[in-house]
Amino acid sequence: MQRSHQLSAAVMLAPATGLLATFIILPMLLTIWLSFHSWSSQTGFETAQFIGLQNFFDLASSSSVGRDFKTALGNTAFYTVLSVAIILPLSVGLGLLVHQTIAPGGVVLRTILFSTYMVPMIAVSLVFSKLYSPTEGPLNQMLGWIGVPPQTWLSAPQTALVSIVLLNVWQQVGYFTVLAVAGLTQIPQSLFDAAKVDGANALQRFTSITLPLLGNTLLFSAVIAVINAVQVFEPVALITQGGPVNATNVLTYHIRRVGIERAQGGLGSAMAVTLMLALIVAITALFALARARSPRSA
Amino acid sequence: MTALALDRPRLERPQFRATPATALLTLLLILAAAIAAFPLAWMILTSLKTPQETMQVPPIWLPASPNLDAYTQVADVVNLGRSFVNSAIIALTTTVAIIVTSLMAGYAFAKYRFRYRNALFAVLIATMFLPPIVTLIPLYRIAGSLGLDGNLAGVIVPNLANAFGIFLMRQFIAGVPDELIEAARLDGASEIRVLFGIVAPSVLPAIAALTLFAFVYHWNSYLWPLTILQGNSDQYPIVISLSRLLSYNRGAMNTGLVMAGATMAVLPPVLLFIILQRFFVDSIVASGVKG
Numbered sequence: 215m216q217r218s219h220q221l222s223a224a225v226m227l228a229p230a231t232g233l234l235a236t237f238i239i240l241p242m243l244l245t246i247w248l249s250f251h252s253w254s255s256q257t258g259f260e261t262a263q264f265i266g267l268q269n270f271f272d273l274a275s276s277s278s279v280g281r282d283f284k285t286a287l288g289n290t291a292f293y294t295v296l297s298v299a300i301i302l303p304l305s306v307g308l309g310l311l312v313h314q315t316i317a318p319g320g321v322v323l324r325t326i327l328f329s330t331y332m333v334p335m336i337a338v339s340l341v342f343s344k345l346y347s348p349t350e351g352p353l354n355q356m357l358g359w360i361g362v363p364p365q366t367w368l369s370a371p372q373t374a375l376v377s378i379v380l381l382n383v384w385q386q387v388g389y390f391t392v393l394a395v396a397g398l399t400q401i402p403q404s405l406f407d408a409a410k411v412d413g414a415n416a417l418q419r420f421t422s423i424t425l426p427l428l429g430n431t432l433l434f435s436a437v438i439a440v441i442n443a444v445q446v447f448e449p450v451a452l453i454t455q456g457g458p459v460n461a462t463n464v465l466t467y468h469i470r471r472v473g474i475e476r477a478q479g480g481l482g483s484a485m486a487v488t489l490m491l492a493l494i495v496a497i498t499a500l501f502a503l504a505r506a507r508s509p510r511s512a
Numbered sequence: 513m514t515a516l517a518l519d520r521p522r523l524e525r526p527q528f529r530a531t532p533a534t535a536l537l538t539l540l541l542i543l544a545a546a547i548a549a550f551p552l553a554w555m556i557l558t559s560l561k562t563p564q565e566t567m568q569v570p571p572i573w574l575p576a577s578p579n580l581d582a583y584t585q586v587a588d589v590v591n592l593g594r595s596f597v598n599s600a601i602i603a604l605t606t607t608v609a610i611i612v613t614s615l616m617a618g619y620a621f622a623k624y625r626f627r628y629r630n631a632l633f634a635v636l637i638a639t640m641f642l643p644p645i646v647t648l649i650p651l652y653r654i655a656g657s658l659g660l661d662g663n664l665a666g667v668i669v670p671n672l673a674n675a676f677g678i679f680l681m682r683q684f685i686a687g688v689p690d691e692l693i694e695a696a697r698l699d700g701a702s703e704i705r706v707l708f709g710i711v712a713p714s715v716l717p718a719i720a721a722l723t724l725f726a727f728v729y730h731w732n733s734y735l736w737p738l739t740i741l742q743g744n745s746d747q748y749p750i751v752i753s754l755s756r757l758l759s760y761n762r763g764a765m766n767t768g769l770v771m772a773g774a775t776m777a778v779l780p781p782v783l784l785f786i787i788l789q790r791f792f793v794d795s796i797v798a799s800g801v802k803g
Contacts, residue, residue: 219624222703226620230613231636233673237651238639244650255649258657311541320538323545325789330548332781334732336751337774340758341555344767352554355570384551396797437641445643447735452755466645466735473649474739486646493643 245490248483255479262480269484283485285460286468287492289375293464294443294496296379301390301439302432308387309394310424328388335385335448342381343368343453368453371461378449378462386442390435397431398424433504437497444489465489552778559583559771566767582772586757592773594746595753599731600780602667602749607726609672611719617673618681619707623693633682640675644735652739664747666740671730677722680795684718685711721795724788728781750777 244259249269253262273283312324330338345351346367354364367377401424409419447466450456456463456471465485473482558566560578586592620626621633651670652661660666688711696710712719734751741747748756754773785792 219703220626223620223624223626223629226616226624226703226707227632230617230673230678231632233613233670234636234639234675237654237670238642238647239635241647241650241654242639242642244654245646248650255653259650259653308544311537311544314537320541323541325786326545326549327541328789328792329782329785330552332728332732332785333552333778334734334751334754334781336732336734336754337555337778338551340754340770340774341551343758344558344771345551345554349569350567350571350767352571352573358570384548388548392793392796395793399797441641441643445645445735447645448755451734451738452758466643469645470648470735470739474652479649479653482649486649489643490646497641 245483245486248480249487251480251483253480253483255474255477255482265480269481270488272481273484273488279481282460282463282468283488286463286465286485287488289461289463290444290446290465290489291492293375293379293382293446294440296376297382297386297443298436298439300379300383301387302435304383304387305390305394305435306428306432308391309398310420312391313395313398328392330385331388333385336452338381338385339449339452342377342384342449346377368462369458371458374454374458374461378446378454381449382443382446386439390439393431393435393438394428397428401427429504429507433500436500440496440500441493444493555771555774555778559768559775561768563766563768566771582766582768583776585766586769586772586776589769590753590757590773591745592750592753592776595748595750596776598664598747599749599751599777601664602733602737603727603731603780605668606671606730607723609668610674610677610726611722613673614677614681614722615685615707615712615715615719617678618683618685619711621678621682622685622688623690623711633678637675637679640679648735648739651736655740661740662742662744662747667733667737667747667749670736671733674726676725680718680722681715684715688714717791718795720788720791724784724792727784731781 248259248262250264250266251262252265252268253259272279274280308327312320312327345353348354348364348366348369351367353367357364366373368374405423405427406419409423414422444464445466446464447470450462450464450467454462456467469482469485469489472478472485557573557575559582560580561572561575562577562579562581565572565575617636621629655661655666655670658669660669692710692714693706696706701709731749732751733749734755737749738752738755741752745753745756750773754770754777757770757773
């Protein structure tokens, strides 16, 4: 029983719609418009000069502008793929643990596991910069106890970006574990009971019941994990400033540096548009992959 | 608290039996929790160490005589008290506004029939998936031309509505019986009164969850405040002051100060989570990740 209430609807929708239109949708359209212009972020939009696709040609070129951008794009892609590849399986594993462990004290352990997602990324970055410290940090100390040589972590180009991925996994995996638990609770217990009666072991029950029925949850998790991953900013801005030798220069950091700090608003907008297109391609691919895997639930 | 509980059957779980398998699972869970807790434990322990202890190689784990000196000294380096208040203002104002705007829009989408309803909903929800960096450059200019740069209003105003909040409220308000709303209308209640007097109290679990999401997001938010505040340190939220602490502190290398500041920044969102956590999990289940 829904009413035809055009006026009330307008009143109820006006605040949220007006705010989102002004502060998200309008800026997004402006980003697209600016990407075809030469424009200094220090001046009004009316000073923008149309230059067609020149910004995009610059980004694709082998000039330093193009090289830096392609490095940032590559770093972001690597960071995103590695983050998702670690977070998804880990969240399912932890989700199964949380879901199945009913031991006394389980609630406390679950609270600790989920709470890392509430910790400000700035604090996470500060703490990990000390944990990763090659000499004063406890991580290399603990590795030493089990005979592993000290790692360079954030201080060498080969290991810096991976170290930031690990820090990100620590902060985010709790949230994705909650998503996995939410998905697991929607699988009827009767399916597992029936499979048990038929003699399926735990691994068979996991691969033939849990994993397929978790498909939509995993797709949703993957999409959110990708969108979160391209936003990585704090550890780079705070600890590495994109270094060493551009190894951690990721897109969010690079776009802000070019578009705001260097005031090259048109060029920065072209980078943002490229990021948006890359995200659309990545998310479309994830949906296509999910559809190909499970024709039933698509 | 039971009055707030969601109207859904709780998870059915078998009775706990101590078998080798459950013992192993519990052990794995303890290990995972230990890894999750370790960085936070290290942060708190280091904040209680003396400057000498924080510089030991190899590192020592437990301070010999835990003291709060770092917490009193950190205030001399950056104005952490002021920043704490700024963060509270930002997080509380945005949270209250997001709850109000989300309730209103969620109510309209759940209970009204109007033209372009599904299209408008789709457009608003799509903003949820847009990384903030995509809008940052023009937004910085728009906020500046509205006179919002360099002050707290600039941090707050662009964040008074939120697509996730609208989505969550629509999902929950759709479950409020129409008879309840009709009865209130027949009693002559205005739509605003129906919403805040009848509908809102019946979706308190969703409001609790949204409170947690919005508060934590805006307490922790760094990119936008850093961009719009443009070096006006009086207006810094605690996460920015914390980031400054590291650069001020590089010479002295007093890690204890940094960890004391980090501990203060971490406490409010984590405490709020501990209070509201069951609504967090329930809202994710109920908001339909099943797709």
